[in-house]
Amino acid sequence: MSWIEIKNLQSVLLNDIPRLKVEDLRDQLIEKIKGGKRLVQFFGDTENGDVVLYAIAADDNASKLFIASTKFTSQKEYQSITPEIPSAHLFEREFFEQYKIKPEGHPWLKPLRKGIAGIDSSEIPYEFFSMKGEEVHEVGVGPIHAGIIEPGHFRFSCHGEKIYHLEIKLGFQHRGVEELFVKNNARPIYLQKLSESIAGDTVIGHSGTFARAIESLANTSIPRRAKLIRTIALELERIAIHLGDLSALSNDVGYLTGNSVFGALRTRIINTTMAICGNRFGRSLIIPGGVNFDISQELREKISSTVNQVNDETALAAEVLFSSASVLERFEKTGVVDKATALEIGMVGPSARASGVAVDIRSDHPFGAYEFFPVHKLTLDSGDVFARSYIRFIEIQQSVKIINDQLGNFTEGKANNAILLLEPNRLVVSMVEGWRGEIAHVILTGNDSKIKRIKIKDPSFHNWFAVSLSVRNEGISDFPLCNKSFNLSYSGFDL
């Protein structure tokens, strides 16, 4: 039986999804990924008391998604996929934790979110890998870090200053987001606001992904004007975060001019977002059916002049940053993730593109206004901190161009359409290129036309393992720099 083929945002009847034997699903998934497809989702659901596993693989070149499922009735284990496909590693751990179906032979089967703080005796305790030998030592950092950032625990196995291995234990931020979506599935406004808090630095990214999934399930199209406004907001979010990251990266190498200048440029961008919707992070802008706030002619001119000015000033600041010998000395050849590794562990977003992997949902699986114009995929080859910094700079320039194009294309009309009921017993995959990379929400509706299962994936889910690999053989003092060059989400991972 072959897998059913759909596109981003095209819903499918649950009954039409092929149900394979677990061995067949495993073999075919391995064949697909080894053949160049990408693992997008791998998650469970319950159906009349039995566990059903869904696997979704993407063919980025053909803009297609492939889905199949399998049912576990009495069986409580299956042969792990991770030894063949390393990018399945966290997905399988998550599935095991949520549904207690054991992937036999999984090399890293540890808790993901539950039991990580060692407080509940019913949960499986978390055990770190340890390294033995003379002069080998461990350094533990977190969950509370030195800066104003989210919590997570990092355990370094070192020899002197050199890092041999970094194990990252997350889950401290686990708030039960997916459960809250299902529990409150009769309150549409609450759900939209909840989607804004999946990761508070990716408000437009996540709330847009969720709203598009709802629109697809309700068979509602949104006005073109709303698509343009969403695109402008998404690109503003990308510019703001990238500027903030350049500021923080400058700070991490003691280049304080960059820290100040990029930080101040970011303020102007997030204030522009506030001019649109009243919140610096774009909260309340997106609703299923369109947007809550329109952009007037006057505001369009203001947005245009702000982004162009920021673009010019960023160009000068980046010129100074990237020609400073003391900065380059720290950035170049630090924290390298090569292309083969990036592909193997399934990296996404700017971090993957900095390692030469051309993935960008805006052009691979276009959504919203990106359907009308192609986005050129920007890539660099070196996969080091320099590449992950420089790609942010060129993506800022690209985003400014996209915003100007959208502002020039503005059409008259209303900013939202009414949302009808969701169609029952369907599944939809909604993917958006947020500033960190591919955000993918999968929503399943039940008989009652309400959400019965939502699987949320922040791009960080793919990329955290890259942080571990990037610091191997680096000095421990370069860890903050490597970590910042990815800038991954804790709350988006922990859910």
Next chain:
Amino acid sequence: MLDLIKLRRQHGYQAIPDIKNAEILSTHRGYPVIDESKCAGGCSDCENVCPTNAIKVNPLSIDLGKCIFCGECESACQAGAIKFTNEYKLGSTGRNKLIITSGNLFADYEKEAIESRKEIHKIFGHSLKLRQVSAGGCNGCEMELAACGNVNFDMGRFGIDFVASPRHADGIVITGPITKNMAPALMDAYKSVNSPKIVIAVGACTISGGVFEESEVLNRSFLSKIKIDLYIPGCPPHPLTFINAILDFIGKK
């Protein structure tokens, strides 16, 4: 080198000079004003759309500790009984003061919300070092707190800083709804701060649970054991909200 000088000139001096009277965009959603006389009664549209149950009708009230300032109630109310102003000084020393009812004007709120005590001013008035603990925060509050230290807001000029260790701190700033997994670490951090110390709750999540109130993986017992000295509402609170609340609390003129 010339480019660096050019860059420095281009950047100029961007710190907000008078932080207590800083202007903010008119679109910013801050203090809500309620005029119940406009309320037709019999309808509870505002209550129904509120994602965090911050609104109660009969009599009409908004709890700023729960409010995420989304503005849905303002749009839902046909009669126009609720209006969000752009006033950003929302901090308060009392949980009950955060409940706004009809006729509560901002000018009155601003006067009474923060009780500035002499001993607080004496101990922390010239220097206040804070340790931030993210206990399930979504990174919204965290980013705004980090922004307090940037060149625009420059909180350090008032002697207020975030420090790396609770051992160096005079108090802790909590963000997030306090997850089960972070509850022990939060208590550890609190205990590591030397007395006298203050505790500041930032954002709807910490104050009331916010959109995560109904989550089953929270452990908010910290709040029943430890007294909160300062509440800073918002989702997330604007840096001006945070800085002004602290300045008023420590009685810095």
